[in-house]
Amino acid sequence: MPIPLGELEVFFAAVDSGSFSAAARRLDLTPSAVSKLVSRLEARLDARLLQRSSRALSLTEAGRALYEEGQGVFAALASAENAVKACSDEVSGTLRVHSMVTFAKYQLAPAIGDFLARHPRLRVEFVLSNEAVDFIEHRIDVSIQGGPLPDSSLVARRLLHSPWIICAAPGYLARYGTPAVPGDLAHHNCLNFTQRTDWNAWPLVENGVEKAVPAQGNVGANLGDMLLELARSGLGLVRLAEFHIRDDLRSGRLVPVLEAFRAPAQEPLYVVYQGRKHLSPRVRAFLGFMEECFGN
Known part of the structure; x- marks a missing residue:
């Protein structure tokens, strides 16, 4: 069974802080909770990891091996966290836009150059048809649709009215x-x-x-x-x-x-997308651009 990250984190804090009391203050735990988690980790691995004394903690040979190998785990986690944060901030990747053919040709095509100039790391792919498409099957991020909309779990924001x-x-x-x-x-x-x-x-x-x-x-x-x-x-x-x-x-x-x-x-045109939460930066950017261009 893999080592729980919580137990590994407590072990690292104890080693880095030099005592259970200092580790407890760092992690907002009690010293007894830190001691129990370290003991649980030792029982899981069937090895003593720390020598306890009234003055300080010291690593055993097994403890040193775990500490050195475990550094890579936390480095990988930090790298993964940074990658996710970068993805959540940067407008990049591929944005797939479904649209009515005429709206794409006469309205989106003349405007999309400005949008791409603002986001040079972004690629836009258009999927054109006058009929609604399955978002999952066609990997659609945003759709421009006209007329009455069918009931669905998608979010529809009215973009404009057209006579x-x-x-x-x-x-x-x-x-x-x-x-x-x-x-x-x-x-x-x-x-x-x-x-x-x-x-x-x-x-x-x-x-x-x-x-x-x-x-x-x-x-x-x-x-x-x-x-x-x-x-x-x-x-x-x-x-x-x-x-x-x-x-x-x-x-x-x-x-x-x-x-x-x-x-x-006048027939309304809608911009349609999946969900309101956790929108990718490219979808948020495109929705804002559509509002800027056509919302008034």
């Missing part, structure tokens, strides 16, 4: 006209997602009543970037998050429509 905007290329509107009321969508080619039903009915408000308007067309895709390219090409109307199409709206490449009927609700 969704219906828009089209000027060329499409010139050919087919601009929809004036929600019912006009039935006469337009609506570019839509193929896999997520809550994105495929477009919420609009008419006469004070919000309703989900069916939006159908002859082409769809599972990624917003493909829908964006289709809209840019003039194939139809599209409804995408504002952060996704911001540059297209500013440049006039896409034109918003039915703005007077846009539903006030």
Whole structure:
């Protein structure tokens, strides 16, 4: 059976202090407790380790062997403690971030250089998909997710709200006209997602009543970037998050429509991670950076 570290610590303190009384003061124990622990260690090893006298303690041959060999144990423990402290302070290693594809491309990619410049010993790996992933299986540290979140043991911090905007290329509107009321969508080619039903009915408000308007067309895709390219090409109307199409709206490449009927609700985006306690420095640093960039 391995020697308990507590007994070994008491033995070392007795040797270094020169007496049980001094060792007791050092360890905040009573002299009798120190004597009992040393005697227990001797019984465990079946060897006398210390010669006791009224004046001082002295090592036996067995005691000296234990003292010299035991130095390595405490040196290793000190080294391990220092390594853990270094890990708990330094932002380093690999951070794996799962994100919605469009948010990663249009928001994270332009900002991540500043984050890496602050933490040169850090590596960031992105895992991109519009669906939630298993944190353990994919070794995810942080996830950026949109829409309603499933119940789970993960912690979700709201990052921002993003409006969704219906828009089209000027060329499409010139050919087919601009929809004036929600019912006009039935006469337009609506570019839509193929896999997520809550994105495929477009919420609009008419006469004070919000309703989900069916939006159908002859082409769809599972990624917003493909829908964006289709809209840019003039194939139809599209409804995408504002952060996704911001540059297209500013440049006039896409034109918003039915703005007077846009539903006030905005889709929240969350930063999701495991637990609140014992977060690694890299996760804490990334959460702080996300709050700094997008929290306002």
